[in-house]
Amino acid sequence: MQEVNGSIAILGSGETSPNLVSVHRNLINKIDGEVIASLIDTPFGFQENADQLVDKLIEFYDVSLNLEINLASFRNKKYFKSVEYFEFLKKIQSSNFIFSGPGSPSYATKNWIDTDVPEIFKERLCSGSSLIFASAAASTLGIRTIPVYEIYKVGIDPYWEKGINLLEVFDIDCVVVPHFNNKEGGNHDTSISYLGAKRMEILQEIQPTNILGIDEHTALIIDAKENLFEVEGLGQVTVINQNETQNFKNGEKYSLDDLRKLLENTETKSIKESADNDQNSQDEQIEDVLRKEIAELRLEIEKNNKNSENINNLINKLISYRIELRSSQKYEESDIVRDFLTESNIEIEDDKNSSSWKFKD
Incomplete structure (x- = not known):
């Protein structure tokens, strides 16, 4: 097993509810130094209200956690290996806090699998970053x-989709089931992420697997560095394997080794599938390199533009302050401001009513 230094929170639902704000804060506080946060929109990228969901999540982090989180957008795999795709990768590779949440589980996996995304998630987790996955992303x-959508909403016979298997970095082999205690169905069973027990039995007949069930408004937090896990929120975490079922409740910390033992791979042969590793043609490799370079250049330009805007605002405020000093006949103080700007290679041009500036040639 590779060394993992980061933390992950897996939320059953309620990612923006007051019940789980402490979970976000907990994972933010685990980061040493500046927090560079990214919001990934893939799971709900197909929805018409995707932009509104992005705004809501950005506002949540701003208002509830005083954290600026930036959008890292990858809504459709048709942009795979485009400049936009490499720009997205660069953003998440540079982040030490990543959140992804509601939407469709199968839509997310279909757009993430056979891309660089799962490996970047693993690399970020191993390097000490904090990751939060809620609902569909979980x-x-x-x-x-x-x-879920295909089975519960459309009525397709139960089947498994492939997962990104991020939890393998902890040596954990399972299926993650959020909304584990859902009761929205009233007179019909909508537990186990809306599927109900009968449909889950069918899935287990197709391919037996360990289950990691997380109740709604509940979080499982794994701290790899401390080799611990804990439960926060209103519900509990349920672990099911072929031999037993165990429940873990809020308020205690447990050894991560206990979770590994319950969710170990008991199959004689791994069924993990690997994508074809056919060598790309030389032309394709060159195109990929160029797109990556363009993506990096775009991000650098964006960063420089933001810095330029901040510098412009600062200079304009200094000039406004100098004008106020001159209006108050505080010429000595105004000259200090002018001299400071001149030393910074900024030339001021005064007329009767205003002042303007430019960088010296």
Whole structure:
């Protein structure tokens, strides 16, 4: 097992509810130094209200956690290996806090699998970053994924989708099931992420697997560096394997080794599938390199533009302050401001009513 220094929170639902604000804060506080946060929109990228969901999540982090989180957008795999795709990768590679949440589990996995995304998630987690996955995004983390929309909404016979298997970095082999205690169905069973027990039995007949069930408004937090896990929120975490079922409740910390033992791979042969590793043609490799370079250049330009805007605002405020000093006949003080700007290679041009500036040639 590779060394893992980061932390992950897996939320059953309620990612922006007051019940789980402490979970976000907990993972933010685990980061040493400046927090560079990214919001990934893939799971809900197909929805018409995707932009509104992005705004809501950005506002949540701003208002509830005083954290600026930036959008890292990858809404459709048709942009795979485009400049925009490499720009997205660069953003998440540069982040030490990543959040992804609601939407469709199968839509997320279909757009993430056979891309660089799962490996970057693993690399970020191993390097000490904090990751939070909620609802649909949480469903993708295991070896397989439940296609909730297709089975519950459309009525397709139960089947498994492939998962991104992020939890393998902890040596954990399972399917993650958020909304584990859902009761929205009233007179019909909507537990186990809306599937109900009968449909889960069918899935287990197709391919037996360990289950990591997380109740609604509940979080499982794994701290790899401390080799611990804990439960926060209103519910509990349920672990099911072929031999037993165990429940873990809020308020205690447990050894991560206990979770590994319950969710170990008991199959004689791994069924993990690997994508074809055919060598790209030389032309394709060159195109990929160029797109990566363009993506990096775009991000650098964006950063420089933001810095330029900040510098412009600062200079304009200094000039406004100098004008106020001159209006008050505080010429000595105004000359200090002028001299400071001149030393910074900024030339001021005064007329009767205003002042303007430019950089010296």
